[in-house]
Amino acid sequence: MPERIIAQYRxxxxxxxxxxxxxxxxxxxxxxxxxxxxSADIGIKDLIDLLLGKGTPLTSQIVLQIRxxxxxxxxxxxxALAISGAVIQSLLRxxxxxxxxxxxSGASAFGAAFAIIVLGAGSSYAGSNDIPLVTQPYLVTGSAxxxxxxxxxxxxxxxxxxxxTPEIIILSGIIISSLFAAGISAMQYFADNVQLASIVFWxxxxxxxxxxxxTLILVLILLPVLVYFIYQRWNYKSxxxxxxxxxxxxxxxxxVRLSGMVAAxxxxxxxxxxxxxxxxxxxxxxxxxRRIIGSDEQFLIPAAAVFGGMFLLLADTLxxxxxxxxxxxxxxxxxxxxxxLFLFLLIRGMEKSYWT
Amino acid sequence: xxxTVHDIEFSYNGSPALQNVNTAIEKGDFVALVGPNGxxxxxxxxxxxxILKYRKGAVLIDDRPMDAFTPNELAKEMxxxxxxxxxxxxxxxxDVILLGRKPYIYWKPSExxxxxxxxxxxxxxxxxxxxxxxxxxSGGQQQTVYIxxxxxxxxxxxxxxxPTANLDIKHQVEVLELLKKLANNGITVIIAxxxxxxxxxxxxxxxxxxxxxxxxSGGRETITKENIEELYDIKVHIIRDNGNIFIVPDRS
Numbered sequence: 001m002p003e004r005i006i007a008q009y010r011x012x013x014x015x016x017x018x019x020x021x022x023x024x025x026x027x028x029x030x031x032x033x034x035x036x037x038x039s040a041d042i043g044i045k046d047l048i049d050l051l052l053g054k055g056t057p058l059t060s061q062i063v064l065q066i067r068x069x070x071x072x073x074x075x076x077x078x079x080a081l082a083i084s085g086a087v088i089q090s091l092l093r094x095x096x097x098x099x100x101x102x103x104x105s106g107a108s109a110f111g112a113a114f115a116i117i118v119l120g121a122g123s124s125y126a127g128s129n130d131i132p133l134v135t136q137p138y139l140v141t142g143s144a145x146x147x148x149x150x151x152x153x154x155x156x157x158x159x160x161x162x163x164x165t166p167e168i169i170i171l172s173g174i175i176i177s178s179l180f181a182a183g184i185s186a187m188q189y190f191a192d193n194v195q196l197a198s199i200v201f202w203x204x205x206x207x208x209x210x211x212x213x214x215t216l217i218l219v220l221i222l223l224p225v226l227v228y229f230i231y232q233r234w235n236y237k238s239x240x241x242x243x244x245x246x247x248x249x250x251x252x253x254x255x256v257r258l259s260g261m262v263a264a265x266x267x268x269x270x271x272x273x274x275x276x277x278x279x280x281x282x283x284x285x286x287x288x289x290r291r292i293i294g295s296d297e298q299f300l301i302p303a304a305a306v307f308g309g310m311f312l313l314l315a316d317t318l319x320x321x322x323x324x325x326x327x328x329x330x331x332x333x334x335x336x337x338x339x340x341l342f343l344f345l346l347i348r349g350m351e352k353s354y355w356t
Numbered sequence: 357x358x359x360t361v362h363d364i365e366f367s368y369n370g371s372p373a374l375q376n377v378n379t380a381i382e383k384g385d386f387v388a389l390v391g392p393n394g395x396x397x398x399x400x401x402x403x404x405x406x407i408l409k410y411r412k413g414a415v416l417i418d419d420r421p422m423d424a425f426t427p428n429e430l431a432k433e434m435x436x437x438x439x440x441x442x443x444x445x446x447x448x449x450x451d452v453i454l455l456g457r458k459p460y461i462y463w464k465p466s467e468x469x470x471x472x473x474x475x476x477x478x479x480x481x482x483x484x485x486x487x488x489x490x491x492x493x494s495g496g497q498q499q500t501v502y503i504x505x506x507x508x509x510x511x512x513x514x515x516x517x518x519p520t521a522n523l524d525i526k527h528q529v530e531v532l533e534l535l536k537k538l539a540n541n542g543i544t545v546i547i548a549x550x551x552x553x554x555x556x557x558x559x560x561x562x563x564x565x566x567x568x569x570x571x572x573s574g575g576r577e578t579i580t581k582e583n584i585e586e587l588y589d590i591k592v593h594i595i596r597d598n599g600n601i602f603i604v605p606d607r608s
Contacts (some may be wrong), residue, residue: 002474005486246409248436250427295445
């Protein structure tokens with residue numbers, strides 16, 4: 001009899017692994033589609049030539065320096081946002097939580113605006129195309145990153161003082177977001193036209209900014225965070241059943257929650273600082289995955305990682321091609337896809353899984 | 357396992373919730389904590405379990421101070437069943453019960469962990485529910501799942517915070533019968549209960565708490581008209597039937 005139950009459990013483990021494998025396969029197909037879509041006509045033959053070292057300089061330039069960094073950026077960014085969202089939802093036991101719950105988006109947008117206006121990183125003239133140029137992109141990125149870590153530090157301090165309960169953390173996130181929104185408005189009031197446009201353009205999440213240099217930084221931060229989350233999965237599972245129950249299982253609730261928040265915030269802050277605010281990925285992807293394979297963090301975290309990368313890459317490829325030759329910022333598209341998807345999940349009921 | 361409580365004290369933000377609590381609980385005891393709301397039943401359970409840190413005094417588990425246990429060691433000796441979980445995530449019953457093996461799991465559950473989980477499911481007649489989403493179960497089934505999850509810790513002491521509060525009378529009896537069986541098998545059961553009649557029927561020891569202190573403690577004879585009236589500040593009368601007594605509040 002126990003054998004039968006264990007066999008059922010093993011089957012369910014298998015089904016959930018198959019889901020991760022399936023999504024990985026879809027990710028590979030999406031990578032291929034992303035490589036061959038775009039205004040330059042590049043087909044599978046050109047890609048094979050390139051792999052064999054026989055590609056023309058132009059294809060190699062387009063594929064290796066333009067499309068590949070963007071694809072890698074999309075996958076890494078989507079992965080980072082999705083796993084951060086999944087973990088923050090578990091840590092705060094709140095389905096509405098996302099990587100931006102802590103006010104990271106507001107803080108980083110403020111940081112970018114601060115660099116553009118106060119530190120003078122935004123040009124006072126427009127670039128050759130219509131898009132206002134940021135003259136010192138790394139100053140803007142750095143400032144966005146520092147300010148978003150600052151917002152997390154404030155929340156950590158608050159929770160040290162008043163206890164790291166989900167309610168305290170969520171409420172302080174809301175307060176901090178609105179504080180930074182006020183800060184952005186204040187700076188926009190004093191900005192000139194071009195600076196204003198630079199700020200607005202910065203906040204659109206856009207993967208066109210991706211380059212090999214920032215993917216390296218992203219990997220260096222994302223990989224340890226992902227490993228850490230997977231390592232902590234049993235603690236996160238326990239927290240799902242309430243703080244008291246987790247403590248009774250020997251979990252140091254405050255430490256697990258705060259360190260998880262810091263790791264998730266770090267991953268999110270890097271993505272936002274490089275690519276701007278990409279909405280909904282961190283909220284919707286964990287929900288889709290939960291709906292399909294359930295809330296067990298053991299599978300949720302790796303599945304959200306793959307699904308998030310696939311989702312953002314798919315969205316970005318659509319954004320590049322849907323009204324080509326105009327390339328939409330992917331942040332706009334994720335909101336357009338994410339909002340109806342989220343409504344659909346709400347209507348169908350949130351906490352049910354079909355593939356466990 | 358034996359639990360000895362020496363003069364423990366606890367307060368929430370300065371307002372005392374437990375004071376001068378002294379008691380000794382023997383292996384296999386079925387202890388019912390009764391008392392009005394806010395009398396410290398839950399707080400005492402959480403202090404015994406290390407969920408809350410008492411401020412003064414000591415708790416000994418088989419003569420070893422509780423502070424000397426690591427949280428993980430303690431989780432192998434004692435298990436906690438919360439009143440009910442209001443936010444449940446989408447997990448199937450097997451995964452929920454397997455969580456109780458956490459103190460024994462380093463990276464992934466071993467063959468033995470799976471076996472313990474499956475055996476407990478069999479003992480509690482949950483085997484047909486193994487792959488059901490825990491959200492789709494009835495209240496009584498869910499409570500059994502949470503007791504199973506606690507038993508998966510293979511504890512010697514089981515602490516339960518009003519586990520029957522949301523159950524109908526049939527499921528209350530089922531849960532309490534199960535706990536009685538566990539106590540007969542040598543597990544120490546400490547349970548906060550609102551229903552005095554149920555406490556009297558199942559517990560081997562009644563501990564009455566009032567304003568954070570033990571007001572009276574002992575066998576079933578502790579439940580008297582006078583004690584109940586003073587404990588709850590309400591008039592009651594007692595009905596005797598076949599050797600059982602029942603407490604019924606008077607109408608004013």
